[in-house]
Amino acid sequence: MEQLNGAVAFGIAGSGSGVPFHWHGPGYSEVIFGRKRWFLYPPDKTPHFHPNETTLAWLHHTYPALPLAERPLECTLRPGEVLYFPDRWWHATLNLDTSVFISTFLG
Template sequence: NGFWVGPVEMKLEDYFRYSDQAREERPLYLFDPKFAEKVPKLGLEYEVPVYFQEDLFSVLGHERPDYRWIIIGLAGSGSSFHIDPNSTSAWDAVIKGSKKWVLFPPDLIPPGVHPSPDGAEVACPVSIIEWFMNFYITTKTWKKKPIECICKAGEVIFVPNGWWHLVINLEESIAITQNYASRSK
């Protein structure tokens, strides 16, 4: 069974072999929504934090959209600006490493990001590193600034419904993330 690494499926041992040798600006990022089906023990190795246990999507059973992922990435890998799908909120627990997060509230589109009028498609024509080099500094002069933080191993971050967010691994990192829908939004 392979894991999803970008657009390709790869055995975990092959991903780790790649990660030992990779020296590129945009390293591949393992982001797999079926990890618990592929390795059931992994799905049982954690509990959903108490604050995030109400999940209205759970009533859908097997029809539920993808909602949890294991994420493994090298320093410099990550996820460019997006809003999580299906009006969900999310939590992300860092198991190993550290991640820098930059979050913008729903009414504040990050510079360099171009959503379609309905918000269904998002174009961010630059890499995460290019975004930090070309746009990040401009946000420092804004009256309404983004929220930024670094999450380290053992820490959990909450991403509210509708918030733009970018994540970059500051070092080789492993995390579990899960989307959910609650009455409190």
């Protein structure tokens, strides 16, 4: 997967949208408006997912069947909150509301 060095991304996304599991270099994500749910796995734990499945579909079909020990770390970011994601950590996002966010990818 390509790493974005020093890039900043601004986004507006609708409720129920998101990004399926992927990884890249380290960075930060801040929510300006709305709520964004994050699912994270460390580099040594590859999540069970289909690359063409949306995060919402994964949450409805795969997540409920996962044993507790195999579930990801999770959090929900609200306006003004920032999440640091380390290098090569698997992560997926789900916008719980219409969301406005900024992501900064470190080099």
